[in-house]
Amino acid sequence: EQKAGRYEVNFDASKLASGIYMYRLESNNFLSIKKMILLK
Numbered sequence: 001e002q003k004a005g006r007y008e009v010n011f012d013a014s015k016l017a018s019g020i021y022m023y024r025l026e027s028n029n030f031l032s033i034k035k036m037i038l039l040k
Contacts, residue, residue, distance in 0.1 A: 013038055 025032045
């Protein structure tokens with residue numbers, strides 16, 4: 001478990017094709033699913 005604050009994650013999309021991807025952020029009482037557009 002981590003303390004409250006701002007965190008960063010490096011995302012390597014070098015092996016993914018251009019397109020629309022869904023990503024999910026989840027913690028104890030929080031869930032968010034968002035759409036990401038990847039253009040190469």
